[in-house]
Amino acid sequence: MAAAGADAQPPPVPPALAGAVETYLQHLRVERGLARNTLSAYRGDLARYVAFLAAQGLGGPDDVAPAHLSSYAVALGTGADGGAVLTASSRKRAVVAVRGLHRFLAEEGLTSADPSREVRPPAEPRRLPKAIGVAEVGRLLDAAAVGDGPGPLRDRALLELLYGSGARISEVVALDVDDVGELLEDGRTAGAPRPGTDAPPEGLLRLRGKGDKQRVVPLGRFARAALEAYLVRGRPALATAGRGGPALFLGSRGGRMSRQSAWAVLHAAGERAQLSGSVSPHTLRHSFATHLLEGGADVRVVQELLGHASVTTTQAYTLVTADALREVFAATHPRAR
Known part of the structure; x- marks a missing residue:
């Protein structure tokens, strides 16, 4: 097919294709409960896909053949459809979105x-998660x-909570005061460690993760102390700049x-x-995950704390801790060197 001129407009997306995408997105929002950011990513991926199909002259989803999907996957990595060249991870996400659409x-x-x-x-290249000591x-x-x-x-309470719970930034900024009120009250009323133990008073924090799934994670003394001080x-001082509201972490305008803004705090x-x-x-x-595993935590416990589905x-993360294992082995085993 001859290349279109620079001023040529892409063909409009046929209603059958656009309607199929909207039906699928509605299913993801209502029945699957996908988060707003995830839905936005799916919408963008599928908009590019149906524009590609329209450019191929297809009128509806029943016209799509496996060869069209293979060509689209190639276009994602080359920009042949006029779109951005995607990385392997972004191409994978886009193809997953397309497969989900057709399966639905x-x-x-x-x-x-x-x-x-x-x-x-x-396949995307395997990259180890980045961690600091x-x-x-x-x-x-x-x-x-x-x-x-x-x-x-x-800012101290924000970062203590991120590291102390392993929460995603979206989960932390979504917290309300009521989400931590009982946790901090437990710490104040308990005061000292329980009789007969050196362990600090326990507290549990409820987080709302991807797809509005909830999980409960423990929070240690340092994070609780920073939250209470805040x-x-x-x-209260930050709240005076706004109209009041339930949010735990407030910006300069209340x-x-x-x-x-939370990312900027961490960057600074x-x-x-x-x-x-x-x-x-x-x-x-x-x-958070790497330090738990290096300390001997079971990988399935870390899975629950992070809210990973699989x-x-x-x-x-266990690949990260392998470096530490090699160092210990080299330093202690008599036949290591």
């Missing part, structure tokens, strides 16, 4: 067959509390703190702590 249409009887059945997402985490947390006023109290001496603390490389919210999540996802 076939199962609902909206198409006669599933042309994507034999199409597999591209325990000492570096300490420097990062200390750097978050530099200065006076409610901001440093909030609630008593920091949040509204719920955004993910972008990383620079003050002089940590090499980029430190992201997921860095603390990866560090233990396979969590097992990637």
Whole structure:
């Protein structure tokens, strides 16, 4: 097919294709309960897909053949359809979205067959999760509390909670005061360790993860102390700038703190702590998991704490701890060298 001119407009997406996508997205939102950000990613991937099909002259989902899907997968990696060249991980996500669409249409009887059945997402290179050491985490947390006023109290509580629970940044900024009120009350009323034990008072935090799935994670003394200091001496001052609301972490204008603002807090603390490389919210999540495994935690326990649907996802962290195992082996086994 001849290349279109620079000013040529892409053909409009036929209603049958657009309607199929909207039906599927509605299913994902209502019946599967996918998070808003995930739905947005699916919408973008599928919009590019149906635009590709329209450019091939297809009028509806029943016109799609396996060859069309194979060509689309190639276009994702080359930009032949006029779109951006995607990385292996982004191509995989896009192909998964397309396969989900066709599987749904076939199962609902909206198409006669599933042309994507034999199409597999591209393999992406295995990358180890990034983690920083325990000492570096300490420097990062200390750097978050530099200065006076409610901001440093909030920033320290935010980072202590991220590292102390292994939560995603979206889960933390979605917390309300009521989500931690009982947790902190447990700590205040218990005060000292329980009789006969050196263990700190226990507290459990409820997080809402992907797909609105809830999980309960324990929170240690350091994170609880930072949260209580913020609630008593920091949040009230920030709340005066807004109209009031349930959010736990507030921005400078008194509204719920955004993910972008939370990321900026972490980035600034990383620079003050002089940590090499980029430190992201997921860095603390990866560090949380890695340090637990290095301390002897069972991988399935870490899976539950992280909220992973499959233990396979969590097992990637065990590859990180293999370096530590090799160091111990080399230093202690008489026949290691």
